[in-house]
Amino acid sequence: MSEQALESRPSGASVEAISYHYDVGTGFYRLWLDRSLTYSAARWGDPRQIAATPVSLELAQEAKLDFHLRAVGVGPGDSLLDVGCGWGSLLRRAVEQYGVATATGLTLSTDQHNFLRALDLPGIEVRLENYEDYRPAATFSGIVSVGAFEHFTRPGLSAAEKIAIYRRFFQRCHGWLNRGSRLSLQSITWGNVPRDRTSFIVAQDVFPETDPPYVTDVLDASADTFEPIYMENCRSDYIRTLEVWLERLRTRQREIEAVTRPGTFEFYERYLRRSIYGFKKRQLQLCRFVFQRH
Numbered sequence: 679m680s681e682q683a684l685e686s687r688p689s690g691a692s693v694e695a696i697s698y699h700y701d702v703g704t705g706f707y708r709l710w711l712d713r714s715l716t717y718s719a720a721r722w723g724d725p726r727q728i729a730a731t732p733v734s735l736e737l738a739q740e741a742k743l744d745f746h747l748r749a750v751g752v753g754p755g756d757s758l759l760d761v762g763c764g765w766g767s768l769l770r771r772a773v774e775q776y777g778v779a780t781a782t783g784l785t786l787s788t789d790q791h792n793f794l795r796a797l798d799l800p801g802i803e804v805r806l807e808n809y810e811d812y813r814p815a816a817t818f819s820g821i822v823s824v825g826a827f828e829h830f831t832r833p834g835l836s837a838a839e840k841i842a843i844y845r846r847f848f849q850r851c852h853g854w855l856n857r858g859s860r861l862s863l864q865s866i867t868w869g870n871v872p873r874d875r876t877s878f879i880v881a882q883d884v885f886p887e888t889d890p891p892y893v894t895d896v897l898d899a900s901a902d903t904f905e906p907i908y909m910e911n912c913r914s915d916y917i918r919t920l921e922v923w924l925e926r927l928r929t930r931q932r933e934i935e936a937v938t939r940p941g942t943f944e945f946y947e948r949y950l951r952r953s954i955y956g957f958k959k960r961q962l963q964l965c966r967f968v969f970q971r972h
Contacts, residue, residue, distance in 0.1 A: 691887040695854065700789060706934060709930040709937075710927040710930055712735045714739055716765075719916040720738035721738060733885075735922050736921050739767070743767060750862050753771060755779050755886045757818045758818060760824075761821065764787075766802065767784055768824065775800055780802075784805050809850065810850075819855055820855070820861070821861045822863075826865075832888065836963060844891060845902070848902075849901045849902075852903035860971065861969040865890065865964075866962055867892060867896070868891070869962055870960045872949060873892075894904055906968070913958075913964055923950055928947065932949075
C-alpha cells in the first residue's frame with residue numbers, strides 16, 4: 679500500500695482507545711504512581727555502569743526526565759515539544775529546572791489535558807491533539823516523546839505500512855526542529871517475538887489498537903531525516919518500574935476500589951503482572967533513542 683493511501687486511514691490508537699486506558703481518573707493514578715504522575719518506565723541507572731545505585735521511584739523518574747532533557751540539550755530561552763506528554767511531568771521539569779521558555783505538550787487523553795490546563799502553568803501549553811494533526815507556528819529547540827511511539831501503529835498492518843507511518847512521524851519532527859537539534863525517544867519495542875506472533879502478546883483489552891515497533895523499524899524509518907547518536911535497551915528499567923507500581927497498587931487496593939468502578943483494581947493488577955512477565959521473557963524491550971536532525 680502506498681504512503682499516500684496510508685495518509686487517508688487511521689494509523690495508530692484512536693482517541694477512544696487512548697481514553698479507555700488513560701481516562702480512568704487522575705485520582706486513581708495518583709494512588710500508585712509517583713508524585714509527578716509519570717506513567718512510563720523510570721531510569722534506575724546508567725546501563726554503561728556495572729551497577730546501579732538503588733533509588734526511590736520519584737528519583738528514578740526524575741533521572742529519566744533529566745536523561746531526555748539533557749539528551750536534547752534544552753536550556754534557558756529554548757522551546758520544547760513533548761509528543762504524548764501525559765500529566766506533564768517533563769514539561770514542568772523543563773520549565774522549572776531547565777529554564778525552557780515555552781514547553782508544548784500533545785496528548786489524546788482528556789483527563790491529562792484537563793489536569794494540565796487546570797494548573798495554568800507559565801510557559802506550558804497543552805493541546806488535546808494527535809501529532810498527525812499538529813501544525814506548530816514555529817520550530818522547536820528539542821523534541822521528546824516518551825511512551826507514545828508504541829501507540830502510533832495498530833495490529834494488522836504490515837511491516838512496510840508500519841515503517842511508512844513511523845517515517846511520517848520522523849519527517850514531521852524534522853520539519854518541527856531547528857537545524858541540528860535533537861529528538862529523544864523512549865518506546866517499548868518488540869524483543870524475541872516473530873512478526874506473525876505479535877498479536878498474541880500485546881493485550882488488546884489493556885492497550886487497544888496498539889502495536890509496538892521493532893528496533894529496526896525505528897532505525898529504518900528515521901534514516902532519511904535523523905542520525906541516531908545514542909541508543910540503550912533497558913528492559914530492567916521497566917521490570918523494576920512495573921514491580922514498584924504493582925507493589926504500590928496492591929498497597930492502595932481499598933482506596934482504589936473506593937474511587938473506581940468494580941474490577942478496576944483487578945484489571946490493572948493483572949496488566950502489571952503480565953507486563954512484568956513479557957519483559958522478563960524478553961518478549962518486550964524498553965529502548966531509548968537520541969537522534970540528531972540532518
